Amino acid sequence: MRALLQLLVFGLVAFLGAPSAFAATKEVVIVTSFPKELFEAYKKAFEAARPGVRVVVKPQQTNAAITYLRETRAKPDADIFWASAVDAFQVLKADGLLEKVALPDALLSRIPKTIGTFPIHDPDGHYFGFAVSGYGLMWNTRYLALHKLPQPKEWTDLADGRYHGHLVISAPSRSGTTHLTIEVILQAYGWEKGWALLLQMGGNMGSITERSFGVPEAVLSGQYGIGVVIDFFGLSAIASGHPVAFAYPSLTSVVPASMAVVKGGPNAENARAFVEYLLSDEGQLRLFSPEIGRLPVVPDLYAKAPAAYPNLFTMKLGGVNFNGKLSSSRRNVLNSLYDHLITFRHAELRAAWAAIFAAENAVGKARAAGKSVAQAEQSLAEAKKLATAMPVDATRASDKEINAAFKDKPDVKSKRETEWDSFAKTNYARAREAAERALAAAK
Template sequence: MSRRALCLWLALSAFGWLAAGPAQARRVQVVTSFPPSFFEPFRVAFRARHPDIAVEIVQRKTTAALADIHAQKRPEADLFWASAPDAFELLKQAGLLAPLQARPTGAPESIAGYPVNDPAGRYLGFAISGYGLVYNPGYLSARNLPVPRNWSDLAAPAYAGHIGLTSPARSGTTHLMVEALLQSLGWERGWALWSAIGGNLATLTARSFGVTTGVARGRFGIGISIDFLTDSGTGEAETNRFVLPEETLFAPASIARLATSPNPKEAELFVDFVLSPEGQRLLREPRIGRLAVSPAAYGPNETPPHLSETAGLFSKTRFDAGLSASRYELVNIIFDEWITFRRAEHARLWRSLQAMEAALLRHPDEQAAQFLTQARTALTRPPVAAAQLEQPERFRNLVRVPRGVAPPEAQAKLEAEIRAAIAGHAAEAADALRRATERLVGLGWAGAEDGLAGARP
């Protein structure tokens, strides 16, 4: 630059005559497990109110989103928006959530025993999810199967091979349901129920959406799901029906600002909108069909199920989100090692037990009964006893590791112990079933007379 040009540039700068560069665009990035049919109306409505703020959506499964945030793979993310409240607790305990002031929505402090907002002020409930059972009426009718009415119904022999589920390691929705039953029934009884349900599974789907799709297409007749996945205005919603069990689980879907949020002001504005009267009314539109936390979002003649007198799964106690977070990966590991990865063998053992328990009614025998009791005890005994949970430090630092990738040494040792315990219990059950078979065959049992062919272990 010549001396004359430099002087001219300095003079223009002094008087502010240089054209200013383009203002930095405002933006907010949201990591969410919700589908486009849910988040797109919110994005459009928020942009209409704040046209100067771009909204970027990163859609991830809850479990994958947690892994990304923990590994700091989302440095540009501002908000986490999802259904599973225990996932938020996990992020909170890791110090990954920023403080968040509650907004005045008129919502009660808790719904069916579950707090709407985090008492520590790190995440806020904006909608309520009802966890229940989706079923295909035509499928059940063709097989003379009744509609299940509670969680324990799913363990009945009649439903063997007719239930679909997603692994809790792949779905925050399923994880919360697994943990809820573990807390409400207790560790031992809860796992006993999940083992029996696992024995009735037809398949485990890759995502929560696969459960409703599988039911609609008749791959299986019943699935554990969440209300909004079965009421999405699709053809599946026309085929499927959804029922809330007698002991219903209602839990808040929440929103939180990440501690590393690069756009905190814009993030707070998005939270404001989600919890505003406009945002709450948007939830009630048929295209979204969610239960808003704000009572004002409902019509004068509407009684939302979560605000009715129906007893919930946690009507007598509260769900402990902190406890859930402290053993989040432990629950995932146990479920996968026990049920997901051994589904075929697990189902075979359970069907053998079910067939012989039915045969015992026709051929009473004390020794056979003892063997079947031993088999049931072995099949329902969790690989980690409740007493071991009194050493929480052993399970606190477990991490989600893709299958085929080596976990940390301490975790690898724990997983090996869990696998060994499960294999030992399965071998014990198989041996007891073999002995029971010998007794029952000696009494005239043909093995398939009770309608379960190939029942012998």
């Protein structure tokens, strides 16, 4: 009898100590690329709205999150994927990693089907927009005044030699929002002209940060003057009273920041509740708080927006009809190209453009003085051509086999990247030499 009693006691202890299905429903696990200010605000609010549910947040930059969800697909431990990069959701949907969800009409009927020409929600119900975003330029007004620099208005302004060393951006391979910005520029100007602009901008960058948050931090601190950012970084800084400004270039795109329920996640009911909370009035209005500074997907709520907050549903903004399928088709190649042409060869690229700008100034002065500059101009043109050359055209960049190899065949990826790195190193050295010849010829 005593032995039986002990067995029953041990069994009860084991039962109470073991994770149960009931305990599993008491949390929701979120993988997100958003800053702490945003996800902490929503964690606190959702836990208050749904007592007994604990929100567990796993911060990941977008590309790392995609990898994480792929690696855990056999036994998912996340319930929600929450990020700005809409093409990341298209990639995950194609991989079969997102759950199809039917939301109440009462929530969806208040939200337009598109922002511009881009769908706010996945038509098949695998992901939903909760905020709309544009991409642009944020600058420190005191910094520009101190350095006597003009306020930028367009992406092309960032190629101006006056901004050399005053700009900051994050790497698209480490930031989903920067990836979308790079795609916007490429879709606005085309592959060849777009990359020429990106390489000139890259040469002007003072720094390339590892996370998108590093860009507004560098601008706010006055370390650099101008940052390439998603709008909410600028809007939240302005709302908080910092000496900064933000502008949308005429060629930009407006797309949704989205959320999705992970297929097979352990807490499906709470995941769905979190999605519905974000689309409720309470969840949408919270976007206007100064520490978040984002723009709702429900147009009627803009009547309650803080002063000076833009309404992207009524503004004449855009110029670029963002092609999400094109973006997702070349995502792997684009990120790798940017890293090996700009991020990893930033010092060489920056030196090449410094030499080009010095030569341009010298040629301009020589021309104004009536000197012959034909030889100098020829060398200068050669330098610019070398500094903006691309090893891959648009067709190859979107090739399915190449992009699949970048995901699944490390040896193929490594071979390509080695070739691109060598291409960049050689071309930037030759560009610098040509610019120095132009400078010498102009004297």
